[in-house]
Amino acid sequence: MSDAVLAIDGLTKQFGGVSAVDHCSFEVRAGTITALIGPNGSGKTTAFNMITGYLKADSGTIRFRDETIARPRPADLYRRGLSRTFQQARIFPELSVEENIVVAAGYSWTQLFGRRMSDSDRDRADTLLHEFRLKPLARLRAGELSYGQRKLLEFAAVLASEPTLVLLDEPTAGVNPVMIDTMEQHIRQRHADGVTFLIVEHDMQLVMRLCDPVIVLDRGAPIAFGSPEDVQSDPRVLEAYLGA
Amino acid sequence: MAPEIPPQEALLELRQVTAGYGAGLILKGVDLTANRGEIVCLIGPNGAGKSTVLKTISGLLRHRDGSVVFAGEDIGTLSSRQRLDRGIVHVPQDRSLFPAMSVGENVLMGAFILRDQALIRRRMALVAEMFPIVTARRAAPAGSLSGGEQKQVELARSLMLDPALILLDEPSIGLDPKSRTSVFASISALAQDGRTIVLVEQNARSGLSVAHSAAVLEAGRVALTGTGQSLLDDPEVARLYLGASAKGPVPNIAR
Numbered sequence: 001m002s003d004a005v006l007a008i009d010g011l012t013k014q015f016g017g018v019s020a021v022d023h024c025s026f027e028v029r030a031g032t033i034t035a036l037i038g039p040n041g042s043g044k045t046t047a048f049n050m051i052t053g054y055l056k057a058d059s060g061t062i063r064f065r066d067e068t069i070a071r072p073r074p075a076d077l078y079r080r081g082l083s084r085t086f087q088q089a090r091i092f093p094e095l096s097v098e099e100n101i102v103v104a105a106g107y108s109w110t111q112l113f114g115r116r117m118s119d120s121d122r123d124r125a126d127t128l129l130h131e132f133r134l135k136p137l138a139r140l141r142a143g144e145l146s147y148g149q150r151k152l153l154e155f156a157a158v159l160a161s162e163p164t165l166v167l168l169d170e171p172t173a174g175v176n177p178v179m180i181d182t183m184e185q186h187i188r189q190r191h192a193d194g195v196t197f198l199i200v201e202h203d204m205q206l207v208m209r210l211c212d213p214v215i216v217l218d219r220g221a222p223i224a225f226g227s228p229e230d231v232q233s234d235p236r237v238l239e240a241y242l243g244a
Numbered sequence: 245m246a247p248e249i250p251p252q253e254a255l256l257e258l259r260q261v262t263a264g265y266g267a268g269l270i271l272k273g274v275d276l277t278a279n280r281g282e283i284v285c286l287i288g289p290n291g292a293g294k295s296t297v298l299k300t301i302s303g304l305l306r307h308r309d310g311s312v313v314f315a316g317e318d319i320g321t322l323s324s325r326q327r328l329d330r331g332i333v334h335v336p337q338d339r340s341l342f343p344a345m346s347v348g349e350n351v352l353m354g355a356f357i358l359r360d361q362a363l364i365r366r367r368m369a370l371v372a373e374m375f376p377i378v379t380a381r382r383a384a385p386a387g388s389l390s391g392g393e394q395k396q397v398e399l400a401r402s403l404m405l406d407p408a409l410i411l412l413d414e415p416s417i418g419l420d421p422k423s424r425t426s427v428f429a430s431i432s433a434l435a436q437d438g439r440t441i442v443l444v445e446q447n448a449r450s451g452l453s454v455a456h457s458a459a460v461l462e463a464g465r466v467a468l469t470g471t472g473q474s475l476l477d478d479p480e481v482a483r484l485y486l487g488a489s490a491k492g493p494v495p496n497i498a499r
Contacts, residue, residue, distance in 0.1 A: 088338070144265065
């Protein structure tokens with residue numbers, strides 16, 4: 001038994017001769033808030049997409065909760081406790097804001113027509129919506145939300161699920177700084193409950209406050225791994241990512 | 245280091261602008277002035293109407309009441325294409341490149357209303373100098389670029405018409421720290437060239453620090469205006485809009 005909740009080994013993906021992810025190996029230890037950082041185009045989202053089954057890997061293996069996932073499928077992984085968000089938030093635009101939270105909590109969406117939500121589900125949705133200032137919009141079609149509000153809704157929806165591991169792809173992009181603080185509190189709270197996080201993020205202040213360890217990708221593979229302090233003084237990381 | 249204030253000459257003036265989608269109003273009477281060569285930064289909570297302000301200026305959304313005046317002309321009834329002819333370009337927040345077309349082709353699309361091939365080539369060379377990715381990935385399909393790389397190509401494309409007014413909706417979104425620094429430097433350089441920029445930024449600290457003037461939008465109205473620096477220094481603004489993440493010591497690397 002390893003304490004890695006997620007382990008990828010030799011993961012590779014080429015797009016038209018360019019290796020987006022190139023023999024990439026890393027582990028995410030259970031109970032950590034791990035950051036995955038790196039320059040634009042270094043393969044962070046492509047790695048996420050292969051891990052979560054949105055993209056087929058050319059080669060390499062993915063282990064989740066001590067099982068090799070030969071053919072990752074998003075829905076299977078979700079049921080097994082792997083949730084994720086996207087850079088461009090993916091919500092259900094035709095469902096209401098509130099319904100988006102409820103389907104994330106595990107209802108099949110057809111149930112929304114036939115059965116009423118239980119009071120406790122509605123309460124939980126209400127609390128999340130209130131905290132992200134979406135409560136007045138609960139009955140609105142989610143497609144009418146602004147970019148930033150969609151990011152907040154998607155984040156709230158992931159919190160409503162019962163994940164073991166959450167992959168967040170730039171959760172704070174386009175989000176107001178005050179709401180970033182709220183997001184951070186939620187991540188810390190769920191982390192204290194035992195949820196593991198893997199976060200792609202360019203807000204280095206947030207990464208340095210929140211994450212440990214930090215994995216740095218460049219050109220499709222890790223170039224550094226360690227505590228935030230180690231990584232931010234690593235000359236390779238300064239060169240590739242942070243700038244002098 | 246506060247930017248120098250250029251000569252005051254209003255290029256753009258919004259007066260009591262209202263706008264919305266469907267039945268509701270998103271903007272409930274917005275006043276905003278941008279002087280020539282000035283960077284104006286709009287900040288505020290998600291859903292306050294910042295992107296909607298940009299759309300009423302570029303004509304993607306027709307405002308209902310009030311007026312939008314550009315270079316002395318009321319442009320409120322003009323189509324977005326006509327506003328493009330006046331020199332107003334808009335870089336939206338959502339991804340807007342054609343994913344199957346190459347990077348080079350996408351940048352050329354930015355000059356689609358031009359016919360002078362020599363001029364197009366000159367402009368192409370200029371924007372490629374500012375955004376090296378245009379040359380480095382010229383033949384790659386735009387859809388194969390990462391999110392941050394696509395944003396840089398969108399900025400490059402917006403310059404092909406040599407615009408007088410550039411509307412930027414979160415230009416730093418998804419950019420890594422190095423690219424973010426270079427994008428904000430590019431924005432400052434564009435203003436020094438005499439271009440006017442209206443910038444929406446959730447990365448409020450960086451946005452305010454390059455801005456000559458700034459406005460806080462809250463629930464469809466301008467709640468507060470000032471210089472970029474004065475809003476940065478205002479503890480109440482920090483508490484309400486910049487969050488704890490903008491306070492306290494900043495790690496060296498995060499600049």
